[in-house]
Structures are given as structure tokens and as C-alpha cells.
Amino acid sequence: MPRYRGRFAPTPSGPLHFGSLVAALASFLDARLAGGEWRLRIEDIDPPRCPPGAADTIQRQLEAFGLHWDGPVLWQHDRDDAYAAALSRLAAQGLAYPCSCSRKQWRDHAVYPGWCRDGLSAPDAPAAWRLRSDRGLRPVTWEDRLFGHQHFDPALLGDVVLQRKDGLWAYQLAVVVDDADQGISDVVRGFDLLDNTPWQRALQHALDLPAPRYLHLPLVMGEGDQKLSKQNHAPPLPAEEQAARPLLHAALVALDQAPPADLAAAPVAEQLAWGIAHWSVARIRPQSTRRVAARPC
Ligand code: GLU
Numbered sequence: 601m602p603r604y605r606g607r608f609a610p611t612p613s614g615p616l617h618f619g620s621l622v623a624a625l626a627s628f629l630d631a632r633l634a635g636g637e638w639r640l641r642i643e644d645i646d647p648p649r650c651p652p653g654a655a656d657t658i659q660r661q662l663e664a665f666g667l668h669w670d671g672p673v674l675w676q677h678d679r680d681d682a683y684a685a686a687l688s689r690l691a692a693q694g695l696a697y698p699c700s701c702s703r704k705q706w707r708d709h710a711v712y713p714g715w716c717r718d719g720l721s722a723p724d725a726p727a728a729w730r731l732r733s734d735r736g737l738r739p740v741t742w743e744d745r746l747f748g749h750q751h752f753d754p755a756l757l758g759d760v761v762l763q764r765k766d767g768l769w770a771y772q773l774a775v776v777v778d779d780a781d782q783g784i785s786d787v788v789r790g791f792d793l794l795d796n797t798p799w800q801r802a803l804q805h806a807l808d809l810p811a812p813r814y815l816h817l818p819l820v821m822g823e824g825d826q827k828l829s830k831q832n833h834a835p836p837l838p839a840e841e842q843a844a845r846p847l848l849h850a851a852l853v854a855l856d857q858a859p860p861a862d863l864a865a866a867p868v869a870e871q872l873a874w875g876i877a878h879w880s881v882a883r884i885r886p887q888s889t890r891r892v893a894a895r896p897c
Contacts (some may be wrong), residue, residue, distance in 0.1 A: 604636025606786045608662075608669070609775070611643045612654035616661045617834035618745025618847065618854075618892070619820040619827065625851045626817050627788035628667050629879040639782055640669035645676040645769045660839040660878040666847055666868035672784060675773055677753060681771045686777045687729055687762055695735060695806050696762055697728035715756075726766075731803065738805070740798040745815035746886045747791075752798035760799045772799040776797055780809040788815045791888045792827065818890035820851065820854055825891070844868050856883045856891055 607701050610616060616624070630772035631638040640662070644650045655675075660670070699716035706712050717732060733754040740752040762773040779787065779800075788845045794816040820828050828834040838844055849864035850870050857878060863871055 604631060604785050604790060605639065605783050606631035607639040607641055607779070607782060607784050608667075609641040609643050609778075609789075610658055611646075612650045612658055614651065614654055614830040615657045615836035617828050618851070619829065619834060621665065621837055621847065621851045622666055622820050622854050623788070623790050623817060624662065624816070625665075625848070625875070626855055627786075629785060629875045630788050630881070632757035632872075632876045633879045634786075635850070636785070637670040639666075639671055639674065639784070640783065641674040641676070641778055642678050643771070643774070645771065647677070657836075657839065661837045664839045664844045664868070665837070665843050666841075666844075668874050670715060673893060674778060676769075676778065676797065679778065680769075681775065682777050683763075683773055686773060687794050687888050690731065690762070690806060691729070693728055695732050695804070697732065698728050699730045699759075700725035700765075701725045701762075711756070714759050715760070721840065728765045729763040730761055731799075731806065732777060733757055733759050733802070740801045740805075742797065742801055742814060744794065744797075744812070745813060745881055747794065747816055748886075750794070750797070754798075754802060757798055760802075772796065772803060776800050776803040776807065776809065779805075779812055780804070780807075784812050786815070787812045787815065791816045791819045817855070817884065818887045821889050823858070823892050825889075827889075841868055848872070850892065854890055856885055858883070 606627045610620060628638050640656045643653060687696055697717055700722040701715055709722050712730065714734065740754060742750050743751055745882050760772050761770045763769055797814055801811060822828045822832060822834060837847065845866065845868060846864050848868050849859055852859040852875055857875060859874060863874055
């Protein structure tokens with residue numbers, strides 16, 4: 601297995617936008633400069649949020665930008681057995697418990713107070729599964745490659761949901777199991793996920809899994825200083841190479857890599873070759889958000 605293995609893990613709730621391109625590009629360049637692999641994982645654990653065809657569109661968009669992944673695509677909808685095995689393991693260690701409480705019941709608390717921890721969940725009511733944050737979990741710390749030392753108290757994080765009441769798996773459990781099973785050494789993604797990382801570090805510890813390195817990236821803000829997102833109707837990326845060129849250049853600019861201006865018209869393969877050769881995390885300004893000068897698409 602190569603020493604470095606990165607991944608891009610989009611939720612197919614719609615097509616990719618410029619913000620997703622910046623995350624995919626940084627992860628790709630980081631992997632390629634390290635001579636590592638770059639994997640694609642489609643995070644479709646929540647089918648009602650994933651319209652048919654969105655995952656295909658995402659793959660066509662990545663290809664148009666020359667962001668070719670290694671190996672087979674991993675689909676989270678195929679991974680029930682792996683998530684169930686991880687949950688059983690946590691339950692057997694007394695680290696996970698069923699919880700029938702509703703959000704309304706604990707609305708006056710900052711985090712869920714753990715009322716069902718000691719088997720008090722209503723026996724016939726639908727139950728979610730939660731991770732205990734009061735058992736053997738040490739303060740969660742890691743060195744983010746851009747944002748430096750991170751430190752979180754498990755008691756303030758509360759008991760995160762691992763499986764929802766409707767039976768769907770929660771992102772925190774799925775991402776940890778998949779990163780480990782795929783042998784991911786390096787996670788590169790947007791700053792909006794930095795405050796999810798403590799859960800993932802806590803789960804890695806509880807499941808005795810290796811911890812990847814983390815690099816969180818400034819979030820690209822759109823008009824009105826809102827994060828570019830599908831909910832905010834960020835325009836979709838094109839799925840055609842010619843149209844991808846100026847956007848790829850804009851993504852290199854958004855990552856502070858200072859590409860030459862005349863590279864903007866070059867084929868994506870040429871821009872990526874430049875990007876790999878010049879990739880430098882040290883150049884990225886460690887800000888939680890990044891405004892892009894011109895409307896990128
Ligand atoms: N699926 C998540 C998203 O699209 C990303 C998960 C990750 O990179 O850990 O926002």
C-alpha cells in the first residue's frame with residue numbers, strides 16, 4: 601500500500617460547485633505531489649438527500665477537470681455490514697447505547713445530556729445509537745496541517761449519534777469506518793468539517809483505528825458572504841474540459857498557489873501538472889473563509 605492515500609468524499613446531494621472543486625483539487629494535488637493515491641468515495645448514506653444521477657454527474661465533472669481517481673469508487677450505500685460491525689464493537693465495549701430521546705426533550709441543553717446511557721431508553725420506542733463521551737475518552741487533540749494544534753473536551757462534545765432512529769447511518773461513524781477500511785492516510789477537506797473532526801478522532805480511538813493526518817482548507821464564500829453550497833444554489837461546475845479550464849485556474853488562485861495568469865487557458869492536464877509541481881500547503885493563508893475576487897462560475 602502506498603504511504604500516502606488521499607480521498608475525495610462528496611455527498612451526492614447535487615452536482616459539484618466551485619467550493620467542492622477547491623477541496624477536491626487540494627486533496628488531489630497533495631496526493632499526487634506525495635506520489636500517493638487519490639480515491640473517490642460517494643457518501644450516499646442518506647438516500648432521500650441524494651437525487652438520482654447526481655453521483656454520475658459528479659464523476660463526469662471530476663473527469664472534465666482531469667481529477668482522475670485511483671481504484672474503484674467506494675459507495676457508502678454498500679457498506680451497511682461494515683458500519684453495523686463497528687457499532688456492535690462499540691456496543692460490546694459499553695461505548696455505544698440506544699437512545700429514544702427526541703431533540704425536543706433536551707432542547708434546553710447545549711449537548712445531549714446522556715439520559716439513556718444506562719439502559720434507560722424506552723424499550724419499544726424507535727432508538728438512535730449514540731457514542732458515550734464520558735467513558736475513557738481523553739481530550740481529543742490533533743495537529744491540523746494548516747490550522748495547527750486542536751484540542752477538544754469530550755464532555756463538551758456530548759454523545760454523538762452513530763445511527764439515526766430511522767436506521768440510517770450517521771456521517772461520523774461512516775466516515776471513520778471508510779477512511780480506515782480504505783487505508784486513508786490524509787484527509788484534505790473544507791474548514792466546515794473541522795469541528796466534526798473531534799468526533800472522528802474520538803471514534804478512531806474507541807475503535808482502535810489509525811488516525812489520518814488532517815488538512816482543513818479555507819471555505820470559499822460566495823455572494824453575501826455565504827458559504828458556496830448546494831443549499832445556497834451555487835452554480836454547478838461544468839462537465840466539459842474547455843469550460844473547466846478557467847475554473848481550475850481560479851481554484852488554484854483560491855488555494856493561494858499563485859499560478860501564472862496565462863495558465864488559465866491551458867488544458868486542464870497542463871494546469872494540473874503545474875499545480876502538482878508547485879503545490880505548497882505553506883502558501884495557503886490559514887483563514888477559515890476565503891472570498892473569491894470574481895464570480896468563478
Ligand atoms: N461528504 C462530505 C461532504 O460532501 C465530506 C466528508 C469528508 O470529506 O469527510 O461535505
